[in-house]
Amino acid sequence: MKNQVLLDKALALLPKLHETEVRVARTVIMNKEDDSIRILPDEDYNKKLLKKGDKIILDFGNHQVGYISMKLNSVGFHADAPVWLKFHFAEQPVELFENGKDFEGWISSSWIEEEEIHVDVIPSKVKLSRRYAFRYLEIEVLAISNNYSLVVEDITCTAVSSADDRDLIPYDTTDENKKQLDKIAIRTLHNCMQTVFEDGPKRDRRLWIGDLRIQALANYETYKKNDLVKACMYLFAALPKSDEQIGACVFLEPKPAVDDNVTDGQGTFFDYALFIVSILYDYYRETDDREALEDIWACAKKQIEIAARRVGEDGLIKGEDVFGWCFIDWNISLDKQASAQGVLMYVLNQAIYLASEIGDSEIEEEYRELYDKLYTAANRYLWDEEECCYVSGKDRQISIASQAWLVLGGAIEGIYAKKLLESIEFKENVQGMVSPYMYHHYVDALIQSDAKDLALEKMTEYWGDMLNQGADTFFELYNPMNPNESPYGGTIVNSYCHAWSCGPTYFLRKYFN
Amino acid sequence: MKNQVLLDKALALLPKLHETEVRVARTVIMNKEDDSIRILPDEDYNKKLLKKGDKIILDFGNHQVGYISMKLNSVGFHADAPVWLKFHFAEQPVELFENGKDFEGWISSSWIEEEEIHVDVIPSKVKLSRRYAFRYLEIEVLAISNNYSLVVEDITCTAVSSADDRDLIPYDTTDENKKQLDKIAIRTLHNCMQTVFEDGPKRDRRLWIGDLRIQALANYETYKKNDLVKACMYLFAALPKSDEQIGACVFLEPKPAVDDNVTDGQGTFFDYALFIVSILYDYYRETDDREALEDIWACAKKQIEIAARRVGEDGLIKGEDVFGWCFIDWNISLDKQASAQGVLMYVLNQAIYLASEIGDSEIEEEYRELYDKLYTAANRYLWDEEECCYVSGKDRQISIASQAWLVLGGAIEGIYAKKLLESIEFKENVQGMVSPYMYHHYVDALIQSDAKDLALEKMTEYWGDMLNQGADTFFELYNPMNPNESPYGGTIVNSYCHAWSCGPTYFLRKYFN
Known part of the structure; x- marks a missing residue:
């Protein structure tokens, strides 16, 4: 039932997206007690030496829709194993206290903005290919060699919108x-x-x-x-x-x-x-x-x-x-x-x-x-x-x-x-x-x-x-x-x-x- | 202490890699009892309609080193949510009975050849960017919308080696x-x-x-x-x-x-x-x-x-x-x-x-x-x-x-x-x-x-x-x-x-x- 004339007009009118580079506003710690979440300032993420199990939570200051890139660096001996990272994007802090693997609701948990990646070469630049909607980003080191610590630098969100x-x-x-x-x-x-x-x-x-x-x-x-x-x-x-x-x-x-x-x-x-x-x-x-x-x-x-x-x-x-x-x-x-x-x-x-x-x-x-x-x-x-x-x-x-x-x-x-x-x-x-x-x-x-x-x-x-x-x-x-x-x-x-x-x-x- | 002359000669001698397209030899089921693993033939993977929790195990017939690509297709209503997949590559069947998240050894679990991806658009072609060493590949559907089933097609390994x-x-x-x-x-x-x-x-x-x-x-x-x-x-x-x-x-x-x-x-x-x-x-x-x-x-x-x-x-x-x-x-x-x-x-x-x-x-x-x-x-x-x-x-x-x-x-x-x-x-x-x-x-x-x-x-x-x-x-x-x-x-x-x-x-x- 497709009307190709109308479709062609529609596609020709679709806008280009504007890109805005957004930096991390602050690194935070979140504590949850009962239903209340306290957000406290933390040492800047790029000063932290991260080992297995360490997490950082980044606050981008406002709700963003965009693409994340960063530099991964190492301190210690030469990186001799990949680093395995988990990203959890959250529009609201409460999301960071749930885990996608535990979700049993009827909607697909594939919507949960979690991502795991392995990075083989450190130092390197990493750009996640998918678009996320978020204000907060938690990064967890799932695994890393004992021979080096990870330093995450220059985390940037390339925010996109057709609104200017x-x-x-x-x-x-x-x-x-x-x-x-x-x-x-x-x-x-x-x-x-x-x-x-x-x-x-x-x-x-x-x-x-x-x-x-x-x-x-x-x-x-x-x-x-x-x-x-x-x-x-x-x-x-x-x-x-x-x-x-x-x-x-x-x-x-x-x-x-x-x-x-x-x-x-x-x-x-x-x-x-x-x-x-x-x-x-x-x-x-x-x-x-x-x-x-x-x-x-x-x-x-x-x-x-x-x-x-x-x-x-x-x-x-x-x-x-x-x-x-x-x-x-x-x-x-x-x-x-x-x-x-x-x-x-x-x-x-x-x-x-x-x-x-x-x-x-x-x-x-x-x-x-x-x-x-x-x-x-x-x-x-x-x-x-x-x-x-x-x-x-x-x-x-x-x-x-x-x-x-x-x-x-x-x-x-x-x-x-x-x-x-x-x-x-x-x-x-x-x-x-x-x-x-x-x-x-x-x-x-x-x-x-x-x-x-x-x-x-x-x-x-x-x-x-x-x-x-x-x-x-x-x-x-x-x-x-x-x-x-x-x-x-x-x-x-x-x-x-x-x-x-x-x-x-x-x-x-x-x-x- | 770098000797640049020797290094330049070395780098100039590094070979190009030969690529070979390898197809799945068979789809299998693996059963483990005590220390013994039985491998049984299964229905071809591309005939299966996969829902949340479903797994397929692919046998590439021999040990491969290479890159994996496939087509993801759907049966049912229009795909209305991403699909969340887990890949576990194994050189030996025994590896498929362990889980990277449970590994507590001293070596970094980032070496474990597991990968999770989200694919936003179905149907689409997927190519994993990292190289894996494996004979077996298990693919698990971690999450999918109830409105469609996933069909995985044309799984190919582009095997690489400098040996010909x-x-x-x-x-x-x-x-x-x-x-x-x-x-x-x-x-x-x-x-x-x-x-x-x-x-x-x-x-x-x-x-x-x-x-x-x-x-x-x-x-x-x-x-x-x-x-x-x-x-x-x-x-x-x-x-x-x-x-x-x-x-x-x-x-x-x-x-x-x-x-x-x-x-x-x-x-x-x-x-x-x-x-x-x-x-x-x-x-x-x-x-x-x-x-x-x-x-x-x-x-x-x-x-x-x-x-x-x-x-x-x-x-x-x-x-x-x-x-x-x-x-x-x-x-x-x-x-x-x-x-x-x-x-x-x-x-x-x-x-x-x-x-x-x-x-x-x-x-x-x-x-x-x-x-x-x-x-x-x-x-x-x-x-x-x-x-x-x-x-x-x-x-x-x-x-x-x-x-x-x-x-x-x-x-x-x-x-x-x-x-x-x-x-x-x-x-x-x-x-x-x-x-x-x-x-x-x-x-x-x-x-x-x-x-x-x-x-x-x-x-x-x-x-x-x-x-x-x-x-x-x-x-x-x-x-x-x-x-x-x-x-x-x-x-x-x-x-x-x-x-x-x-x-x-x-x-x-x-x-x-």
Whole structure:
């Protein structure tokens, strides 16, 4: 189903990476007691004579994405055996207290940024061939001859990004809280901006449409690297699944291809496929790029057509029994029906605008009718008069996600929407949010409902708490009740620099300036 | 103390390596019960779908020294995480039942041929950058995504050697025993012939003079790659220690340098330094290369001058208290005095010939006098009338090494030498031999004493027993009483292809044709 024309345009737009040489900021010692890690300064790494079992921990001062090189030298007799080294890269200190070989979680431990190498000739220069995402690097001497000690010198990180900080639009605020949130969000965005917008530079290192949508919005307020958005949008449109639905993510290597395996072979999510419309809408509003609108429009329409097949006679989205048919949030207990209804309404509003721009009045009218049907059904069947909120699924589940997405979809507006969102968190038995991704849409819904104070408060509470936990970049997952929680079976595979968490810079710059 | 003229000549003579593509002979399963390992055929590796924890063992059919490349492919969904692989190369099956991380011996476990790699992109081609010595390769999948299985294809070893089998002189014999011993000795020599004559391609991978002397002799009967001998001889002569004594071994990388650390900083052995004379003698007899004789002669004389400083008024070598002042054998209980006396006498006989060739009659006369003094002292002070053999040191230790070297040095000759060697092994409290290196000189002494039948018997017994143990190449160390013995604390660091063990091809072709 590859569209070679769109693919060629996408590939031609892929950026070159900027390289920055980053030196070690300090050598440190880490001590862990219970859940608390103390970081203490240590003697500079290049003054240490290392023997078997010795370790050094290097702090690069901030989160980096790049390539490591160093010189290995010896003190003592001539090096008469190879040196065997282990490298452990960590975005957060806690990772250094876990071991890849002990990891038993369901995600592949091949993501853990550990590496072992043998170096035959000392002195020599060593450059690790793989890219790592990290702030800390622990180097352990697994084996060395008794006849010499190892000295590691000139450790350098060649950091890479397609974002160039010289292009960064300044953010003028005297509010230290906002300044910090903006800074960390931008670092998150910056380090995820590689050849494509990656979801996380540690894991999965590839282009997901859910992350792309948020990255694109953050990009318009910061680096304005709009060709990168265009390239990524074209990649999705060029590489649909066999049924023409947009995939949830695409691979660039070994050759551009859609992922065939999201949710056990389904290949996408209901909401993710629709977001190509939303990305096109945001991009077109930002750039007025008519060529892109015309190139992507057919694909965008197709996604609505496919989504509309799930709309029943009653105007409600039919939630499938297939696990993960719609993403919404990393919460397997969440019923997705009402949220999906909101997503389709949200996207239809954008599609109506695009149809009007492109002059397709027939389809514009069709979308308006569909929207009305969805609107009516949402307020007739999903609104619970007793609970005073929307419910989802046959068990009439109440969740923050359902309210947020139906607000974003325009099912409820103005003061009613504001009241709904202000009250929902105080209800009992409400399914909460587990990912910054869902928090993003909750904050967005608050802003759309003119609950800006609460939006800022929630943003400060949630993302600010990551800051308090020592975040250099915002995380893929964060539970304020249990900061070291991992759905993967160990923090060692968590991604602590994750694109869908970069929204604060978008919100702050667009709505709180 | 570097002699740049000799060094430049040496470097100019270093050979290019021949490459041979070797394919996997078979995929195998290994089962170990007690000390016995059973090797069974397995399904071909490239038909296996590998998941986490799966292993394949590849048999390359013979001992190889080279570089490994392969293709990694996937079956299932698109590869969505790196694959983390462990490679364990083994010269002998027993090594695969040990683990580098568990090794606690005194030698560096960095020699163990284990490697871990992460491969980010599947399918892809992988080439390991380091050289390995092995017949067997175990590949283990340490981690992989649940969404695909790994298929390993086209595993190839690019085997390297400076020996070219097209140059190999045929060995005509119908004796299957001799043919087998010759074949394994030649494979040993072949795989140690790299840019220099290495001691062992697994460990230490460098040029030791004790091994070189035996390799050169084997080379004259087989590949006649005499420029390689010349290059190696020049390297030693060009890179003496600061006192002008020849070092025990030299490094080529990162730049040519003598090892400063044999026996705790002494940098050489008494016998090893003298062997530059012996190597020059053998080389000159083989090639008539007058240039080499003139280039190396000064260095050769210097070694005798330095060694002669240890000769007391009584004509006996003074054995030092420094551990390992003289090598002779890998036997720390062995008293080296008598053997050292024999080595100096052996070398003097060769030096007298060279002095005569070069026309230095003064030094020739000096050497003759020194020889006579050593001869007289050996038979006056080291011969024990009661024991009817030579003794060594203040404890008058009896050893096979002392007899063998004093025979080789000409202290005893003809029928007396033969009787001495024939009887010595039946005495009580005799220090035996532990290395093929000392066995080599014992066999040489038997041949020089016209005990050729016994020489062949001993050679067949010792090297032949390695054959019976499944040797593809001859080992660094072999104790017939305990085939898996290792002085290093584990067979995993043993070198099973070791140059000083290649003598059988020299003896067989020269004396048993």
